[in-house]
Amino acid sequence: MAQAQVQAVGGAAHEAARDALRAQLAGMPPGHPVRLAKRTSNLFRPREATGAPGLDVSDFTHVLSVDPDALVADVQGMTTYEHLVDATLAHGCMPLVVPQLKTITLGGAVTGLGIEASSFRSGLPHESVLEMEILTGDGDIVTATPEGEHADLFRAFPNSYGSLGYALRLRIELERVHPYVRLRHVRFTDLDALQDAIGRVTSTRVHEGEPVDFVDGVVFSAGESYLVLGDWQDHAPFTSDYTGQRVFYRSIREQSVDFLTVRDYLWRWDTDWFWCSRAFGAQHPVVRRLWPRRLLRSDVYWKLVAFENRHHVFARLDERRGRPPTERVVQDVEVPLERTAEFLRWFLREVPIEPIWLCPLALRDTAVSRAGWPLYPLEPGRTYVNVGFWSTVPIADGRRDGDVNRAIEREVHDVGGHKSLYSDAYYDEADFWAHYGGETYHAVKAHYDPEGRLPSLYDKAVRRR
Secondary structure, eight states: OGGGSSSSSHHHHHHHHHHHHHHHHSSSOOTSEEOOOOEEEEEEOOOOOOOOOOOOOOOOOOEEEEOOOOEEEEEEOOOHHHHHHHHHTTEEESOOOOSSSOOOOOHHHHHHOOOOTTHHHHHOOOGGEEEEEEEETTEEEEEOOOTTHHHHHHHHHHHOOTTSSSEEEEEEEEEEOOOOOOOEEEEEEEEHHHHHHHHHHHHHHHHEEESEEEEEEEEEEEEEEEEEEEEEEESSSOOOOOOSSHHHHHHHOOOOOEEEHHHHTTTTTTTTTTGGGGTTTTTTHHHHSSOOOOOSSHHHHHHHHHHHHHHHHHHHHHHHTOOEEEEEEEEEEEGGGHHHHHHHHHHHOOOOOOOEEEEEOOOOSSSSHOOOTTTTTTTOOOOOOEEEEEEEOOOOTTOOTTTHHHHHHHHHHHOEEEEOOOSOOOOOOHHHHHHHHHHHHHHHHHHHHOOOOOOOHHHHHTSSO
């Protein structure tokens, strides 16, 4: 049977890597915070240097097995979605939710949340996890499942950002794919009409009599926004290519219907990091022709941002030109569907950032999701809209760095939403734990990391430790 191909523990090489990692942790100096030694990241919150060695997880980057009959895969935690997608597409399937950027890791998407245009029907990446093998702060390696001895860790792991442990292996559900995705770009001139359309499409999974398998959208202004509705296709009259000279988000305004291969659809946002590549001049026609195609990738732009964070080259140039200092506003927030237009109007009025990405989501109708995920408590049966905005804004006279982000945090709370923690956060400690499942978190933390070897979630997300 094909199901026998799924390896329960990942084979001898995985076991050897586990033992070596556990030995690394045991050999680290006591009292020093434990971190991963990673070359790349998709986080946007800088952290203080500790001088402590990091755990080498370079041996945990493989897809261990893919079972296209049972539609499950065993995957090591540091495997990027780029490699995971390549392995599963070879078998005619894919993860239920594939975050937009190639170098996001499976373990990172589960412990730090992830989202994409299938999330209105498939939820978030952690909801398709069947079991996780986790290295905890006390040096133990446990297998956590929705039920059983470590169910508390399984439920608290999403949105814990490595503060409860690191996923070494995950067994995940897959779904079958078709060769192509057809895109329909539906324009709106009114935000309330946009909100209503999101509600209809996500509840019926149909638009104008045609099926809808993927939904996201872009707001260019209060008077111009689009839903991008995707559906599986076995044939395509043509396919577009946005991995070279053409820029995907611009095409949304230029054509009403488009076709992509399934792989190009999954990575349609990566080439230009949505639209953020324009900050580096990568969308200028002359620069675009000179920029090597292989370097049109989100991780390349992230490295440029990391370089700027260390050396402040562009900030010093702006200062010499008399430009005001800027505040980084790089956030994703989840807003209840019925408050989405209200939040967008506030944002467009108060924060000078456009475009804005939209992606509806709802928790899956499963027993574990109905019970709730305590560290990111979305309501079962309720539709939310992820609102993503990634840029900088000038710091006005009399204001301080962080004021805009603080205002956004307040507004998100006022409309009943939640904010992802991959970027800057400014909550005081009491508010933070009220929003992010403090009671459950502290109990699980005390159980699996009693010595506090892993920095706490608040230390990571707010104190940048």
